Amino acid sequence: MPDATVMEKLVSLCKRRGFIYPGSEIYGGLNGTWDYGPLGVELLRNVKNAWWHDNVTSRDDIVGLDAAILMNRTVWQASGHESNFTDPLVDCKTCKSRFRADQIAESQCPKKPSKHPGEFNECQLTEARKFNLMFKTFVGPVEENAQMVYLRPETAQGIFVNFKNVCDSTRIKVPFGIAQIGKAFRNEITPKQFIFRSREFEQMEIEFFCKPETSEEWYRKWRDERFAWYQELGLKGANLRLREHSSEELSHYSRGTSDVEYNFPWGWGELEGIAHRGDYDLKQHMQFSGKDLSYFDDETKERFVPHVIEPSAGATRSVLAFLCEAYAEEQVEGEMRTVMRFHPRLAPVKAAVFPLVKKDGMPEKATALYKDLKRNFNVFYDEKGAVGRRYRRQDEAGTPFCITIDGQTNEDQTVTIRERDSMKQDRMALDRVKSYLMEKLGA
Ligand code: ATP
Numbered sequence: 001m002p003d004a005t006v007m008e009k010l011v012s013l014c015k016r017r018g019f020i021y022p023g024s025e026i027y028g029g030l031n032g033t034w035d036y037g038p039l040g041v042e043l044l045r046n047v048k049n050a051w052w053h054d055n056v057t058s059r060d061d062i063v064g065l066d067a068a069i070l071m072n073r074t075v076w077q078a079s080g081h082e083s084n085f086t087d088p089l090v091d092c093k094t095c096k097s098r099f100r101a102d103q104i105a106e107s108q109c110p111k112k113p114s115k116h117p118g119e120f121n122e123c124q125l126t127e128a129r130k131f132n133l134m135f136k137t138f139v140g141p142v143e144e145n146a147q148m149v150y151l152r153p154e155t156a157q158g159i160f161v162n163f164k165n166v167c168d169s170t171r172i173k174v175p176f177g178i179a180q181i182g183k184a185f186r187n188e189i190t191p192k193q194f195i196f197r198s199r200e201f202e203q204m205e206i207e208f209f210c211k212p213e214t215s216e217e218w219y220r221k222w223r224d225e226r227f228a229w230y231q232e233l234g235l236k237g238a239n240l241r242l243r244e245h246s247s248e249e250l251s252h253y254s255r256g257t258s259d260v261e262y263n264f265p266w267g268w269g270e271l272e273g274i275a276h277r278g279d280y281d282l283k284q285h286m287q288f289s290g291k292d293l294s295y296f297d298d299e300t301k302e303r304f305v306p307h308v309i310e311p312s313a314g315a316t317r318s319v320l321a322f323l324c325e326a327y328a329e330e331q332v333e334g335e336m337r338t339v340m341r342f343h344p345r346l347a348p349v350k351a352a353v354f355p356l357v358k359k360d361g362m363p364e365k366a367t368a369l370y371k372d373l374k375r376n377f378n379v380f381y382d383e384k385g386a387v388g389r390r391y392r393r394q395d396e397a398g399t400p401f402c403i404t405i406d407g408q409t410n411e412d413q414t415v416t417i418r419e420r421d422s423m424k425q426d427r428m429a430l431d432r433v434k435s436y437l438m439e440k441l442g443a
Helices: 003-016 038-057 073-078 101-106 156-160 163-169 212-232 280-289 315-326 362-374 387-397 407-412 430-441
Strands: 020-022 034-036 062-065 086-091 098-100 129-132 136-138 148-150 176-185 200-210 240-244 256-264 267-278 295-297 302-304 307-314 327-332 335-340 351-355 379-381 401-405 414-419 425-429
Touching: 003 020, 003 315, 003 327, 003 335, 034 038, 038 062, 038 176, 038 200, 038 315, 073 148, 073 280, 086 101, 098 101, 156 176, 156 200, 156 280, 200 212, 200 315, 212 240, 212 256, 212 267, 212 307, 256 315, 267 280, 267 315, 280 307, 307 315, 315 327, 335 387, 351 362, 351 387, 362 379, 362 401, 362 407, 362 430, 387 401, 401 430, 407 414, 414 430, 425 430
Parallel strands: 062 176, 351 379, 351 401
Antiparallel strands: 020 034, 086 098, 086 129, 136 148, 176 200, 200 307, 240 256, 256 267, 267 307, 295 302, 327 335, 401 414, 414 425
């Protein structure tokens, strides 16, 4: 199957089944924005919850934060974003299209038959100029320069500016981290590849503060831990890699950066960057704010500016990787079945409950089970159509288990439980279903 087809099929399944819709669709859309439907919002939330659980609540050296999206403009001057957060932009004077100068080789001229920009005789590409990716807006009723603020292009700066607050208001000691999940906005020149590069997206970031002499060790630990996290959630084998940046690729302040990359249907793309940022960010904020952001170690009586390891992940971009990895088509009894093989922790719906037919007390029994399971899991009830079709619908949603109440249930209090990937059906005592799901779903 050509890879472009996989993406087309996935985008279409996402729309049809309510994972992801184009933003503002009934008004013709807004490029680079996407809306998460009933299944998509659960999937995205499960990714964020898994990250928060594994990196914050299950650890004792990381605390959470939720900072404002709008921040004082000086934050972005201190961080370097106002002067450096740019992409090189090229315009075509003929077709009025815009391209990233560093991506001409992968871009297409809108003229047919499509070639790369600059390859038709009529193409008139301008010199590349710097285009800042931050969105601007105004605080208060007057649209003047002094009131201008940016929508944050990353969540990280909200963490740095609260470093002192967190130290002063908790008993946490270096080494420790601050974690945040939230929206980020970038006015990407060419949003593309579905939700991979959008203008509004979500990030999951940690700033981990440590003693300078331990920073190399923490960098290696984080790099390995973050890579393992994606593997545990199902991105296995040859489709996942950890790529260490070469010295030419590193930012001037970074002593090491690794990217976790996924092999999307169009090629490798970054899911997360893990960077050793030294003391660059805290020092910049000390300089611009005039506030002392150094740390005093009670035990050694030393004062120092901590070094920082930053694992910076895209929540929405990871959702795309999990969708791509889960998507499978297979022949079953002469019919094509589409199944989303999500890891049980990520599956939007954990189990579906069906009465085999709408009579003989089956709907009542099924509804009672459904209501009981719903107290612990996101479960779905369906009594419409042939049971085979109901299974297929749940396969497309990625539901790990389907439980059917049938004629035998009345006789011996057992139900059928069907597993999504193997399609194996087992009979099980009705009163065992909940504990079975708890065990299988790790709830
Ligand atoms: P890229 O090179 O792909 O533009 P980046 O290196 O600029 O990404 P970072 O600034 O390191 O990205 O952001 C951290 C993470 O945020 C990325 O690894 C990615 O998962 C996510 N991310 C960044 N830009 C976008 C975007 N436009 N849409 C969706 N996710 C994004």
